[in-house]
Structure formats: C-alpha cells, structure tokens
Amino acid sequence: MRQFDCNPGGVVPVWESGASMDRRGFLKATAAGVGLGAGVGGALGGLSRAALAQGAAARTLRFVPQANLANYDPIWGTQFVVRNASMLVWDTLYGIDNTFTPRRQMVESEEVSGDGLTWNFRLRNGLRWHDGEPVRAADCVASLSRWMVRDGMGQMLRATTDELAATDDRGFRWRLRQPYPKLLLALGKNNTPVAFMMPERLARTDPFQQITEYVGSGPMRFNRNEWVPGARATWSRFDGYVPREEPPNWLSGGKRMLVERVEWVIQPDPGTASAALQSGEVDWWETPLNDLVPVMRRNRNIRIDIADPLGNVGVFRFNHLHPPFNDPRARQAIAMAISQPDYMRAVVGDDQALWQVMNSVFTPGTPNYTEAGSEILTRPRDMAAARRLLAESGYSGQPVTILVAQDLAPLSAMGQVSNALMRGLGMNVDYVATDWGTVGSRRASKEPPGRGGWQVFHTWFAGADCTNPASYLGLRAHGEQAWFGWPSDPAIETGRDKWFAARSAAEEKAACEEINRAAMISQPFGITGFYKSYQAWRSNITGISSGPLPWFWGVSKG
C-alpha cells in the first residue's frame, strides 16, 4: 500500500511520508489500481491526480465561515463575513492590537502638528498591489475618501477634513479643521467598514456601487475565477506581500501566511459542517452550533475554544417614536423585568462558559466596561414594580408589535423569551414571526405599528463594536438620525462627544461612565445578555487564536 504526495516524480511509501491512509483514501487508491489494470495511461493519470490532491490538501486551509461570501467589497457591503474575507486581500494603514491600540501597518511613520490639525503620513517602502504595481499615497487618499462616506467615524472625519492629498508617492497629508484625537483608531479599527486600502482605480468607485476587481496589497490574492458565491471562495498566497517585523497581534504586526492556499467552504447546514470537520474534509469551523459542540468534543481530532472573547451583546431594541416605548418608563419597565439568564440559556444553552450577565452598555472585560448608574440592572428583578412603571407610562393594553427573525437562531430564541416576558407584564403582544430580510426592511419604517411599523425587534451587537462609542451605532441617540429605533438623549450624545475629545484613558473612562449613566435612564435598548461562541478546528491545525474575527496569518497545517 502506498501513499502519494505532490511530487509528480516520486512515490513515497506511507511509512516514510508519515501520513495515514483512511478508508476512503484506500478506496481511491484501489480505484486507481483498477485503472492500472484497465490501461496504463489512464492509471498514470489517476495516480497523478491522487498525488496532486494529497499535496494540495496539505497546503490548503479549508475553512467554514459564519456565512456565505455573497459579495466582496468591504466598503459597499458591511457584513462581518465580507470584512473577514477582506482581511486576506486588503491591508490597512493601521491595525488595532488586543489592547485596542492602533499600531502602524502600511504606514512607516506619522507626524502630527502641535495643534492636532495636520497629520503627515509616510507609507512603508516596497508595498505592492497584487497586480505588481507599487502602492502609492494617491491610492490611499482615494481609498480613505471612499471609506469616509460609509463609515461613522469616517463621516465625522469627512465633516472636519480641510484637505486630504498626496504629497509624493509615499506621503500624504491630512489637514483637519478641528482636532480628531481618535484618527489612528479610525484608521485601524476592526469595526465595519474597515479602512482598507485599494488601488486608486478601484477606490474611485462610488461607495454605493460595488468594485469589479479584487486587487489589494494583503497577504493573499483572491482567485476570482474560482469564486462560486454560496459555495466556495479561494485565495492564494501573495509572494510580493511585505509583512512587518513585529509578531502578529490581531490586525497589527506581520501577517505571515503559513499555508499556500485558503479555501472557504460555505456550509449551509451545521450538521453537515460538523460531520465534514469530524471526517477531515474541512479544517476549521468558525461558528459551530452549540448543540453540536458536545459531539465534537468527543472526537480526539478536534479542538474547541472560544472564538471571540469580545462576544456579542443581545439587544431588545425599542422604537422610541411610538407608544408605549416613546415613554422612558415603559423602557425602564422592560429593563427591570428582563432576566438575562433566561435569554442567555435560550440563546446558548446551559454552557456557563458561553454567557454572562451584562450590567453595562459596554463590553464586559474591556477597559471601558462600567456599571456606573446600572442599578436598574443590578438590583433584584421586580416584576410587580415593572408592571407599576409600565402602567405609569400610560400603557393600557394596546398591541405591541415585536418583529422576530426565525431564520437566525439567537433572534428566534430571544423573541420567544420576550414574548413570555411582555405577556407576563400584561402587554398585548403582536408577535410577528418572519425572516431577517423582512425584519431588516420593516425596521426602517417610522410608521406606527398598525401601518407597517413596529415597536420591538431583536438583534445582537458584536462585542467588538461595544468596547467604546466610536462604532457603537446602537448607542447613538440623536433622534431621527439615529439607528433604527431612533432614540433621542442629549446626555448620551454629550458623553459621546467627550469620549471623542478625550486624550487619556482616564478621560475616556469618565466619558463612558457618563454615557452608561444616561443610557440606564433613557434605555436606548434593553440588554438581554452577553454571550460568546465557540470555534472548532482539526488538531493538525496550529496557530489559531481568539479574536473578534478569524485571523488566518500564523495558522499552519501539519
């Protein structure tokens, strides 16, 4: 019995290759042997294919992502899966590390004037696009201009930008009308849309139109011809990538790819994904279903760990425009009545490692987490007091429309708990079970619930977005301009402005405490808990670490 590798001229015995042969491999080899009997030419072809397949598999990392990669423009489409895939192709000027500190990435140096209004950036030498052209400052200027239209922090920067222009091939200047202390964080954050750098010809695309080429300067090239949306996307290592010398740390440091090829295998069915991981057909599964984790734990070839320590925040979003939740007392009544353990057990099950109660609007375990003013959440749950408060708000049995997406398991689970909770408070619940596409559309309606509007919907915020106010859209409270639900609370907005102006960690923390106090009174949204998820991978894969997104650099396959 022989095992073949990718060496077309060599046949390596299995005991020398160190590889093992499974039953399916045996069947394939047998089939090849049958081919040998049928005809030498055909058999040689069969052996060559088997050999190539074995070798290619060893150099290919097969990954099951959280969702389908349906488009590939990280500025046009801001879904997390697009952002995650884009990290392979496009690089950033800065990148945050695991302390949320922005570190230089494509940038070699920066200078800021004493008044904080003029920034001069210099790119690293030798950076190249995947088409071989050098990365120029003009490319970065165009990329930033496109990104600023779509990103929250970018829009703030755009409003205060006086000039953004290249000074030479490697340098560009950014002149502001007002200081913006969070500039480097804006350029290095991981929240969508990320400030990815693209060639100028792509970056000149209208930010509300998709790009048509996928050329970046990141560690992998996108194989567009192999892309089958809904099924597969592949990347090949870009040999012209110039990694930084520093070790990789989240979005910063040297992004050294240790595999030659990354293959995303879209798996619509979690049961199939689990089986594929167990049988070795895929190497790494980003979001295994919690129910399947015990089964996979029994397989000694599979490793399981928390995927993202920043987790997710479960959200009970109120519509602040219409009764009863246009009255803060009704929102406070819900906050008082919510039992986060009930929600979390419905969402992630009984695995205590996966969830915790969250008595703040900021992500637990991060520097800005604070329980200042959170008594409404920390004191014992009091349903009678909540009912009284709801009555004081003027609620008297009108239908309350809750939109519940059934195709996303966490939202479906939260919806069922909310249904019981609101009925327990004596509310007349109009439970709209639908799909996320419909929720996404209907939640944009400001009409009264009886005319196509709504009063409640569930979603979750990525914990990474809730570490500070920078990209925390759900916390915005500037009325009709705010995110769906349109809360209005000047105190939250004032605290947010203070955070952006803060120049030290202590000032930032103080601003976050102010925001939290205000949010606990006005309740822009109810918090249903903080939860994490697992990731699973084959034991021959090394270098996988936790983070707000899957990092492919430093991952190798044994």
Place this chain on the structure above:
Amino acid sequence: MFAYTVRRVLATIPVMAIVALFVFSLLYIAPGDPAAVIAGDQATPDDVERIRASLGLDRPFLVRFGEWVFRILQGDMGVSIFTNLPVTTMIQQRIEPTLSLMVLTVCLAVSVAIPLGVLAAWKQGTIIDRAVMGMAVLGFSVPVFVVGYVLAYIFALELDWLPVQGYTSMTEGFWPWLENLILPAIALGGVYIALIARITRATMLEVLSQDYIRTARAKGAGQRSILFLHALKNAAVPIVTVIGIGVALLIGGAVVTESVFAIPGLGRLTVDAILRRDYPVIQGVVLLFSFVYVLVNLAIDLLYTLFDPRIRY
C-alpha cells in the same frame, strides 16, 4: 407529430410569460429589502435608502418590469444584486451539480423502482409485495434531510466510505464525481423510488388482469416475457407520466438535498437568493425551472407515442 411538437414549443412562450409576470409581481409585493441586507445590521436608514436608489429599487413597478422583460428577450437575465455577477454566469456555475444529481437520481430511481414495482405486482399479496410496499411507505414518510443525515452518518462518518459533503466536477474524474453524488442521490431518490414503485405495481396489476395477458399465458409465454414484454410495455404510459411529474418533486427535493450535502447547485442558489431578496437571481432560476418543467412534460407527451402506438398527435 412535427406540427404538434412545434405547437407545444410555441405554447411554452405564453406559459413562460405568465410565469415571468407572476414571479416578478410576487417578488414585488413580498416583504423584505435587499438594500437592508446589503447594508448590514449597523447601517443607518440613510445608507439603506442610498443603496436602494443605487440598485434602482425605488423605481415604479412597471418601469422595472418593462426593463427586465426587455433584457430577458435579449437573453440577458440581469446581474445579481449581491455578487455583481451575471445571473447567467451564476446559473452556469450551478447547473452541472444539480443536473448531475437529478440525472443520477432519476437513473437510480427508475432502475430500482420499476423492477420493485413489477416484482410486487407479480408477487401480489405475498411477503415480498408487503415488503416492497412497506419500503414505499417509508420512502414517502421519511423526510429527505433525515435520510441524508442517516446516510452521511453511516457511510461517511462511521464507515468512511464516501465523503460527507461537496461536489467534484466530472472533469476531475468519474469516481470523484460519483462518490460525492451517491449519498445525495439515494437520499433524494427515496420518495421518487416509492412513487414510481407504487404506480408501477398498481398499473401492472391492472394490466396483468387483462384478457391479452391471459391469452399470452394460454399460449405458453414465459413469466419474464409476460411481465416485461407484454405487461410492462402496456403499463408504461402512466409510469412515464409519474416519472415526469416527479421531476417537480426532484427540483423541490434538490433544494434540501443540496443543503444537507453542501452541493453547490441551483437549489441552494435559489434558497440563498430568496433569503437575501436577490430578485434577479430568483427570477432567473424560477424561469429556468419552469422552462425545464415545461420541456420535461413535452418530452413525456412525445414518449407516449413510443410506448403506445395508438396515441397519435
């Protein structure tokens, strides 16, 4: 015959037009908004509105329908809202796996179900008959995805004989192609086998009670000759009809089977497009399925003349 065929082919045009109008209208009135899906959860209402405008979704129904029909008449199904790829390209990427799965399933089903149905009719009332009909009931009753999971567990995970998921093109070799399709074809074929086996049995029983069968027996014809030459050929018309109708079952079943076995076919493309409200893709795929179904029915009608010379068009 030729005139009939031409008439039937021409008749597909108004059928397709009605399907097109129906699909377009249905999607227009259905809730959901692709712009909201594209923009993501963190998008502002302004972002969603601008994306909607850039996609042309804010224009009147008749304008959008007119443009779409105009493009379809030129053979252009449009461009996917999400992937920015032409719908024809996406269909081309996906048609081989679905076609492979369906052809293999039909071959498997016909080659298993017809002998089983004949056997059950021949051995009517015996344990063999009951066993075949019991299996048919099981085939009808157990959902495709359950059969799929059980097969994958036994033959892929436990025995490691076949892969759990995926699809390999036939251009990569016959065995890699076949090994990925064996389990899905069996899972998808269950209902189909049950349907054909039952109709074969029922039709054969009717035919076997005819006078000419008794005459054939009296003339000393052998059992095999009676079953397969005299009876089965005369029972073929209803069986072929059911095989044709079953293609619709297969299309529906392929959606589930392709998801369970992660086969990148048209079924999954349809589901993904519906969930995202990717209107051009939904419209293109539904039109294609309708066209295929119309053609299959035409082929069945024409096949009648082969099995029953009395039928003339």
